[in-house]
Every structure is written in structure tokens, then in C-alpha cells.
Amino acid sequence: MFRVLITDNLSPAGMEVLKNLPGIEVDVRQGLSPEEVREALKEADGIIIRSATKLTPELLKDQPRLKVVVRAGVGVDNINLPAATREGIVVMNTPAGNTTSTAEHTVAMMMALSRNIAPAAASMSAGRWDRKLYTGTQLSGKTLGIVGLGRIGLSVAKRAQGLEMKIVGFDPFLSAERAAELGIELHRDIDDLVPLCDYLTVHTPLTDETRGIINAARLAKMRKGVRIINCARGGIVDENDLADAIEAGQVGGAALDVFTSEPPTDDRLVKLPQVLSTPHLGASTEEAQELVAVEAAELISGFLLRNEIRHAVNLAPVSAAEMAEIRTYLDLSRRLGLLLAQHPKAGGIKSARIMYRGEVAAKNTKLITASFTSGLLEAAMDDNVNIVNAELMAKERGIEITESSSSEIGDFSTLIQATIDTDNGQPTAAGTVFGKQFLRLVRLGTFSLDAYLDGLMLIFRHRDVPGLIGYIGTMFGEHGVNIAHMSLGREHDEQGGNAIAVLNLDNAPTQEIIAEICAHPDVTSVELVKLPPAGAPLPWLDRG
Numbered sequence: 001m002f003r004v005l006i007t008d009n010l011s012p013a014g015m016e017v018l019k020n021l022p023g024i025e026v027d028v029r030q031g032l033s034p035e036e037v038r039e040a041l042k043e044a045d046g047i048i049i050r051s052a053t054k055l056t057p058e059l060l061k062d063q064p065r066l067k068v069v070v071r072a073g074v075g076v077d078n079i080n081l082p083a084a085t086r087e088g089i090v091v092m093n094t095p096a097g098n099t100t101s102t103a104e105h106t107v108a109m110m111m112a113l114s115r116n117i118a119p120a121a122a123s124m125s126a127g128r129w130d131r132k133l134y135t136g137t138q139l140s141g142k143t144l145g146i147v148g149l150g151r152i153g154l155s156v157a158k159r160a161q162g163l164e165m166k167i168v169g170f171d172p173f174l175s176a177e178r179a180a181e182l183g184i185e186l187h188r189d190i191d192d193l194v195p196l197c198d199y200l201t202v203h204t205p206l207t208d209e210t211r212g213i214i215n216a217a218r219l220a221k222m223r224k225g226v227r228i229i230n231c232a233r234g235g236i237v238d239e240n241d242l243a244d245a246i247e248a249g250q251v252g253g254a255a256l257d258v259f260t261s262e263p264p265t266d267d268r269l270v271k272l273p274q275v276l277s278t279p280h281l282g283a284s285t286e287e288a289q290e291l292v293a294v295e296a297a298e299l300i301s302g303f304l305l306r307n308e309i310r311h312a313v314n315l316a317p318v319s320a321a322e323m324a325e326i327r328t329y330l331d332l333s334r335r336l337g338l339l340l341a342q343h344p345k346a347g348g349i350k351s352a353r354i355m356y357r358g359e360v361a362a363k364n365t366k367l368i369t370a371s372f373t374s375g376l377l378e379a380a381m382d383d384n385v386n387i388v389n390a391e392l393m394a395k396e397r398g399i400e401i402t403e404s405s406s407s408e409i410g411d412f413s414t415l416i417q418a419t420i421d422t423d424n425g426q427p428t429a430a431g432t433v434f435g436k437q438f439l440r441l442v443r444l445g446t447f448s449l450d451a452y453l454d455g456l457m458l459i460f461r462h463r464d465v466p467g468l469i470g471y472i473g474t475m476f477g478e479h480g481v482n483i484a485h486m487s488l489g490r491e492h493d494e495q496g497g498n499a500i501a502v503l504n505l506d507n508a509p510t511q512e513i514i515a516e517i518c519a520h521p522d523v524t525s526v527e528l529v530k531l532p533p534a535g536a537p538l539p540w541l542d543r544g
């Protein structure tokens with residue numbers, strides 16, 4: 001049974017989806033302190049949040065059960081993404097469910113600001129009839145600058161065009177052709193855009209680049225009396241600089257739905273008469289909340305029950321069918337990683353190269369490489385390494401992982417070959433899949449073979465002389481060590497040259513027996529490698 005924790009106010013429609021799913025239980029707890037969230041996460045496989053819950057590195061650390069965080073909404077700035085990735089936790093969001101509502105709120109704020117709706121309504125409530133005091137400005141014919149032309153920015157543009165406004169925009173990721181098609185005058189430099197605006201609205205995520213993108217210097221370049229709207233994230237417009245510019249008369253007014261700290265700890269801005277503010281209501285409509293809650297429920301259950309990855313912000317998308325299809329390759333590559341990590345020359349790994357050949361080359365090799373990397377690092381790490389964090393963990397340890405692919409079929413319909421570059425050499429191993437699920441080791445260094453890639457493997461290199469295999473078999477027999485499978489390989493397929501043997505054992509030989517084998521004059525090296533048994537669950541995929 002997977003437990004999904006919900007710590008923010010989620011629409012009941014999302015809850016309904018989860019409650020009707022066998023295999024999922026829902027734990028709804030609101031108003032928790034950060035410490036209480038940390039405790040509750042210990043019992044959770046996944047969590048759904050909105051913007052109120054802040055998932056800091058401290059809350060995400062040491063949560064071995066937690067696998068997935070879903071943000072019912074767009075902005076993931078309340079989740080520490082590097083920390084989540086490091087802990088191997090997938091983070092997903094629901095990108096489109098609240099676009100329309102947020103765009104409508106932005107337009108509503110812009111109109112209300114222009115026509116002084118809030119102060120006029122307040123004066124009426126106070127029993128006054130002030131017609132002169134609240135003369136506004138018309139939107140038609142004015143220029144609206146939009147910083148960030150993604151889903152919400154473009155949706156605002158469309159609505160503002162309907163109000164006969166001219167749209168100028170800035171977004172480094174929108175093509176000039178697309179902007180022209182949409183009737184938007186696109187500027188490649190934000191400093192060229194700001195002087196043109198009567199109104200300016202921001203619709204970017206909050207990132208290091210966008211924090212303070214509208215600041216004192218840019219406010220000073222704008223037309224006197226410009227109106228600023230922020231329904232994206234507090235801090236994209238610098239709050240102190242905005243308050244200064246309003247007080248100085250440079251900015252005519254501002255409409256703010258979002259704040260650097262929510263609720264605002266400093267009320268300087270919200271108390272200014274030229275400021276219209278709402279408590280982060282952009283997405284607060286019945287429709288948007290229902291859409292994001294249902295989608296969040298579908299995302300989390302799809303991931304927990306079917307390994308489906310959609311709208312993840314720290315992992316590429318993979319459908320449930322594709323995940324099931326590549327499961328065997330994920331298993332194979334992880335085993336190659338585990339095997340190479342135990343190679344006697346594995347100390348001081350600098351890089352690893354993984355090559356895909358044949359049918360596997362057409363699959364999601366990035367994920368298969370991540371599985372190899374997790375196998376390579378698993379034994380050496382205290383932390384939980386998995387497909388989500390393997391690349392980051394390798395990078396942090398200075399191990400460069402590269403991959404190459406060729407769809408050409410060689411000796412096998414699929415071949416995955418991995419080589420590690422270490423201080424001591426370049427051990428290589430290659431594996432394939434026989435039938436649908438039988439994993440085989442077909443190459444080790446320069447030797448070709450056909451060995452089972454599971455369980456306890458005794459690998460010894462030796463000179464190809466008669467009687468050696470018999471000698472080892474007899475010794476194992478005398479000590480009660482059972483050989484399940486055996487595979488032999490010879491260099492250049494020549495008698496008397498270098499050879500390798502892989503024995504899959506049912507039980508482990510003692511150190512004394514291994515020392516005895518090592519002491520044989522025709523044996524050059526012996527390794528005992530431990531891999532998971534055949535068909536063992538894959539730690540990250542086979543949950544439940």
C-alpha cells in the first residue's frame with residue numbers, strides 16, 4: 001500500500017481520484033509545522049503540495065520512503081530541487097491546469113488597477129460617493145509589456161489583444177516567428193522593452209536569473225506613471241525598488257498577487273494606496289483547483305503504481321508502457337555497473353563509457369545509463385542511489401559518464417557494453433538479453449563468453465591448460481560449494497593461451513578455498529562478485 005501525504009488545501013476532486021485507487025491510501029494533514037511535515041514524510045511514499053508547504057533540504061533529507069513530490073500547480077520554487085534530486089526523489093508539477101485562471105486574474109488585476117476598483121468599492125462601503133477621486137485610465141490603445149511568454153504570458157497577451165492593447169514582449173526562449181504569428185512585438189533585450197510600456201506584467205518562473213529582473217534601474221527607464229503587475233512570484237519585481245518608485249511617482253500603481261514572503265512580513269507595499277493586492281489567488285478558482293488536483297492525483301498514482309513519469313522537472317518523461325519495455329535493459333545495465341564496481345581494477349574511477357548496440361539503441365538510453373551509473377555507485381555510497389540522482393552523484397564525484405549508440409545489429413540483437421576508466425586500467429563488460437528476460441554476460445575485458453549475470457560469480461583468469469577446471473570443481477565438491485552454471489572463454493580461441501572462467505555458485509566459498517585457487521600456478525586472478533539473484537526486484541522500480 002502506498003501512502004500519499006497531502007499537506008495543502010487540495011480540491012476534493014483530487015482526493016476522490018486517490019481514494020478510489022486500490023493500492024493508495026491518503027493521509028491529509030494541514031497546518032503542519034516544518035518539523036511535523038518532516039515526521040509525516042517518514043511514513044509517506046509521495047506528497048502532494050500547493051504553495052504553502054515548503055520542502056527544504058532539511059525536510060527532504062533522510063526520507064528513505066519518499067519517492068515523489070507532486071506540486072498541484074506550476075511553480076516549484078517552494079521545493080528545493082537540487083536537494084530532491086540528490087535524495088533521488090522525483091518532482092512533478094501540473095503545468096497547464098491553472099493557466100487560464102491565472103491569466104484571467106492578471107487581466108482582472110490590470111483592469112481593477114486602471115479603474116481604481118478596489119479603493120472606489122471601499123469608499124462606497126464607507127458610505128462615500130467620490131466620483132472625481134477615482135478617475136482611471138483606458139486600456140485600449142495602451143502598450144502592455146510581458147516578460148515571460150510561456151503558457152500564462154501568452155494567455156494574457158491573447159486577452160489583452162482582445163482589449164485592443166499593443167503587446168510587446170521579452171522571452172529568450174520564444175522564436176521571433178512565433179511571436180510575429182501571435183502579433184507580439186518581441187524584444188531580445190529587456191532594456192529595449194521597458195521604456196515602451198504603459199503596463200508591464202511578469203510571467204516567468206522565479207529563478208536566479210529572474211529574481212529582481214524588474215528593479216530600480218529598469219523602473220527608472222520606464223514611462224512615468226507605468227503600472228506594474230506581478231501574478232507570477234514575489235521577488236521577480238524587487239519589492240523595495242517598486243515601493244520606492246511608487247513613492248517617487250515614477251510608477252503609477254502596482255497590482256500584486258504574490259510576495260517574497262507570503263503572507264508579506266513587510267507591509268510597506270501593500271499599504272500604499274497605489275497598490276492593489278490579493279493573497280496569491282491567481283489559481284484560486286474552482287475550475288483550476290479541480291484540474292490541478294485531479295492531474296496531481298493522476299501523476300502521483302501513475303508514478304507509484306505504474307512507474308509512469310509525466311511532467312517531472314528533474315527526470316525525462318517515460319510512459320508506463322515504455323518503462324515496462326525497458327525494465328530488462330535497466331536491470332542489465334545496473335548489473336553491469338555493479339559488476340564493474342567490483343572489478344579488482346575499479347579503484348579511482350574517472351569516467352565510464354556505455355555503448356548501446358542494436359535494438360536497445362532505440363530506447364530511452366539516458367535512463368538505462370542512469371541505471372548503470374546507480375549500479376556503479378551503489379556499493380560505494382551510504383546514500384540511496386537511484387535513477388533520479390545517479391548522474392548528479394557521479395558528477396559530484398568527478399566521474400564523467402558518456403554514452404554512444406548504434407542501431408546496427410552486431411552479434412547480438414542487443415548489446416550493452418560498459419567500460420570504466422580507472423587509475424589501474426579500463427575494465428570492460430558487455431551484456432545482452434536472451435529471450436525477453438535472460439541476462440547474460442557476453443564479454444569481460446578481451447574475453448567473449450556466455451555467463452549468467454546473477455548471484456555469486458567466481459571469475460578467475462588462468463592459462464588454458466587441461467585439468468584446471470576439474471581441479472577447481474573437485475575442490476568445491478570437497479568443500480560443499482555447488483556450481484550452478486559455468487562459462488569459459490579463451491583469448492583468440494586458442495588452446496594454451498589466456499582464458500577466463502565464470503562460475504555461478506549456489507553458496508560462497510571460504511577465503512581459504514579462494515586463496516588455494518589463487519595459489520594454483522596456472523591461475524592469474526580470482527574475483528568473487530556478488531550480483532542480485534536472477535529476477536530480483538529492481539530497487540527503484542519494483543515498489544510495493
Ligand SMILES: NC(=O)C1=CN([C@@H]2O[C@H](COP(=O)(O)OP(=O)(O)OC[C@H]3O[C@@H](n4cnc5c(N)ncnc54)[C@H](O)[C@@H]3O)[C@@H](O)[C@H]2O)C=CC1
Pocket residue numbers: 073074075076095098099102147148149150151152153170171172173174203204205206209210231232233257258280281282283284
Ligand atoms: N499567482 C498564481 O497563483 C500562479 C503563479 N504562477 C507563476 O507563473 C509562472 C509562469 O507560469 P507558466 O506560464 O505556466 O510557465 P511557463 O513555463 O509556461 O512559462 C514561463 C516562461 O518564462 C520564460 N522565461 C524563463 N526565464 C526567463 C527570463 N529570464 N526572462 C524572460 N522570460 C523567461 C520561459 O521561456 C517561459 O516561456 C510560474 O512559474 C509560477 O511561478 C503560475 C500559476 C499560478
Ligand SMILES: O=C(O)CCC(=O)C(=O)O
Pocket residue numbers: 050051072073074075076098280283284
Ligand atoms: O496553489 C496555488 O494556488 C498557487 C498556484 C501557483 O502559484 C502555481 O501554480 O505556481
